[in-house]
Amino acid sequence: MSRTILVSIGNSLRRDDGVAHAAVKHHVALKQWMAQGAEQISVMQLTPELAETIASFATVIFLDADIGANEIRIEPVSREVSPPSLSHTSSPAEIAALARALYGFQGQALVCRIPAADFSFGEGLSAPAYDELTMQTMVLGLGNLVHGDDGVGVHAIHRLQDEARIPPGTTLMDGGTHGLNLMPHLSGCERLLVIDAIDAGQAPGTLIRLEGEAAEKLPGKPSVHQLGFADLMIGLRLLGETPPEVVVIGVQPQSTEWGTELTEPVRNSLDNLVEAVIEQLHSWAAASSQFK
Numbered sequence: 001m002s003r004t005i006l007v008s009i010g011n012s013l014r015r016d017d018g019v020a021h022a023a024v025k026h027h028v029a030l031k032q033w034m035a036q037g038a039e040q041i042s043v044m045q046l047t048p049e050l051a052e053t054i055a056s057f058a059t060v061i062f063l064d065a066d067i068g069a070n071e072i073r074i075e076p077v078s079r080e081v082s083p084p085s086l087s088h089t090s091s092p093a094e095i096a097a098l099a100r101a102l103y104g105f106q107g108q109a110l111v112c113r114i115p116a117a118d119f120s121f122g123e124g125l126s127a128p129a130y131d132e133l134t135m136q137t138m139v140l141g142l143g144n145l146v147h148g149d150d151g152v153g154v155h156a157i158h159r160l161q162d163e164a165r166i167p168p169g170t171t172l173m174d175g176g177t178h179g180l181n182l183m184p185h186l187s188g189c190e191r192l193l194v195i196d197a198i199d200a201g202q203a204p205g206t207l208i209r210l211e212g213e214a215a216e217k218l219p220g221k222p223s224v225h226q227l228g229f230a231d232l233m234i235g236l237r238l239l240g241e242t243p244p245e246v247v248v249i250g251v252q253p254q255s256t257e258w259g260t261e262l263t264e265p266v267r268n269s270l271d272n273l274v275e276a277v278i279e280q281l282h283s284w285a286a287a288s289s290q291f292k
Contacts, residue, residue, distance in 0.1 A: 003037070003038070003039065003056075003057050003059075004037075004039070004059040004060075005038065005039045005040065005041065005053075005054060005057045005059070005061070006024060006030065006033065006038055006039070006040040006063060007040075007043065007054070007060060007061065007062050008020035008021045008024055008040065008041070008042045008043070008063045009043055009044070009064045009065075010065055011044050013121065013122070013123060014119050014121060014122075015118040015119060015120055015121075015123070015124065015125065015126060015129075016065055016067075016118045016119060016125055016129040017065050018065075018125070019065045019114045019115075019116050019129045019132075020063035020064050020114060021042050022125055022130075022133060023112070023114055023133055024040055024042075024063070026130075026133040027072075027133045030063075030112075033061075033184050036184060038184075041053070045089045046090045046092065046094075046095050047089065047090065048090060048095070050090075050095050051095050051099040051102060051103060051105075052099070052103055054095065054096070054099050054105065054109075055099045055102075055103035055104065055105040056103075057107050058107045059107055059108045059109075059110070059181075060096070060107060060110070061074075061109075061110045061112055062077070062092035062095075062111045062112065063111075063112045064092070064111065064113060065114055065116035065129075066113035066114060066116060067115075067116050067117065069116075070163070070164055070166055071115060071166045071168075071171065072113065072114055072132055072170070072172070073112070073113040073161060073171070074113075074174075074185060075110065075113075075173070075174050076108070076109070076110055076111075076176075077093045077096050077109035077111050078093045079093075079097070080093075081093035092109065093109075108181070114129070114133075115128065115129060115132045116129050132169065136169045136189065136190045136191060137167075137189065137190070137191040137281065138170075138171050138173060138185070138186055138191070138192050138243075139157070139170060139171065139172045139195065140153075140157075140175045140182065140186070141153035141154045141157030141172075141173070141174055141175055141194075141196075142154070142175045142176070142177070142194060142195065142196040142197075143155075143176065143196065143197060144176070145176075145260060146259070146260055147257070147258060147259070148253070148254075148257055148258070148259040149197050149254055149256055149266045150197050150256040151197075151260075151262070152196075152197050152250075152251050152253065152269075152270070153175070153196045153197065153250075154174050154175075154176060155262060156270060156273050156277065157173070157174050157195065160172050160277060160278075163274070163278065165278050165282075166278070166281065167281050167282060167285035168285075170281055171189075173185060179231065179232065180232060182232060183232060183236060183239075183241075186232070186236060186241070186243065189243050190243055190245065191243055191244070191245045191246075191247075191284050192243040192245070192247070193246075193247045193248075193249065193281070194229065194246070194247070194248045195248075195250065195273070196248060197250060197252075197253040197266075198248070198250030198252065198253075199252065199253060200250075200252055201252075202252040203252065203265070204252055204253065204254030204265035204266060205252060205254070205265030205266050205268055205269040206251070206252040207249065207250070207251060207269060207272060207273060208249070208250045208251070208252060209248070209249050209250075209276070210247070210248045210250075211245075211248070215247060215248040229248075233246070249273065249277055249280065251266055251269050251273055252266075253266060254266060
C-alpha cells in the first residue's frame with residue numbers, strides 16, 4: 001500500500017469553488033505528485049461511496065476551496081469524527097472514518113485547503129485564487145506535540161495559520177514527525193522555510209537561524225529532528241528537487257521529555273519566532289517582486 005490519491009472537490013461552474021480541480025494542473029507540488037504516479041479523481045461533493053475508493057491507498061489528500069483561508073494549508077484530517085449517517089454529502093474526516101470502519105483503511109488522510117474568494121456562477125478563477133496556485137514557498141513546521149518543546153515547530157505553524165500577513169504563494173504545512181513521507185509535499189517548491197526545535201547549546205528560548213548548507217548540516221548539537229531533516233534533504237537532492245533556497249528558523253528547547261506543554265522560555269519565544277518567519281517570507285516576497 002504505497003499509492004497516493006488526490007481527491008479534488010468542487011463545482012467548476014461556481015468560479016473559485018472549482019479551484020481544487022485547477023490546483024491539480026497548476027500547483028507545483030500537486031503536479032509533482034501526479035508526475036510521480038499519484039492517482040486523481042474529481043468530484044463535485046463527497047459522498048459515502050468514496051470511502052471504498054480511497055481505502056486501498058496509503059495516502060489520500062482531499063483538495064477543497066476554503067473562503068476563510070489566507071494561504072494554502074495542508075493538514076491532517078481529524079480522526080475524532082464518527083462515520084457519517086446516511087447523507088448525500090460528507091466531510092473529508094467523515095469519509096476517512098467510514099473507510100476505516102468499513103474497509104480497513106490504514107493510510108494517512110490529509111486535507112489541502114485552498115484560498116477562494118468568489119463562489120458566484122461562472123467559469124474561471126478569480127485573480128487571488130489563481131495567484132495562490134503558483135505556490136513558490138513552503139513553510140514546514142516539524143515536531144512532536146507530546147514531547148514538550150520538541151513540538152515548537154508545529155505550534156508555530158498553528159499560529160501562522162491565523163496570520164493575515166502571510167504573502168500569497170505560501171503554503172503552510174504541519175509536518176509533525178512524518179520524515180521522508182514529506183518529500184512529495186516539498187518537491188518543486190523554490191523556497192523552503194523549516195521551523196523546528198534546534199539544540200545548539202544556547203539558552204532555552206533562543207532563536208536560531210540557519211540557511212543554505214548550514215541548514216542541511218546543522219552545526220553543534222543536533223536538531224531534535226536532524227536525522228529526519230537531513231535524510232529529507234538528501235532524498236530531494238537525489239531526485240534533483242532540492243529547493244534553491246532553504247532556511248531553518250529554530251528555537252533552543254529546554255525540555256523534550258514527555259508532555260504536551262511548551263516550557264516557559266520556549267512558549268515566551270513563540271511571538272518572536274512567528275515574527276522571524278513572517279519577516280523571512282516578506283523578504284522573499286520583496287525579492288520576487290523585483291523580477292515581475
